[in-house]
Amino acid sequence: MIHNVTLTASCMTCNTEDTVTVTVDDYHQYSWGNKLVQQVWPTLSTWEREVIIGFRTGVFQCQDCWIKEGDEE
Numbered sequence: 001m002i003h004n005v006t007l008t009a010s011c012m013t014c015n016t017e018d019t020v021t022v023t024v025d026d027y028h029q030y031s032w033g034n035k036l037v038q039q040v041w042p043t044l045s046t047w048e049r050e051v052i053i054g055f056r057t058g059v060f061q062c063q064d065c066w067i068k069e070g071d072e073e
């Protein structure tokens with residue numbers, strides 16, 4: 001039986017929450033197995049991976065803010 005877990009990361013700029021749903025097994029491979037996020041989830045988009053990394057590290061910026069900050073430079 002596959003158990004899913006929903007990971008939530010809050011944008012450090014605008015506080016928008018993004019979520020990604022993954023299996024518990026996959027998340028354990030990432031959090032305990034020392035695997036890179038792209039090794040565990042090769043098919044996820046860059047932004048979905050960013051949410052997972054943000055959930056783990058507490059540092060996350062949503063796509064909208066990332067694009068806005070990019071425009072200001």
Ligand SMILES: [Zn+2]
Pocket residue numbers: 011012013014015016061062063064065066
């Ligand atoms: Zn944001």
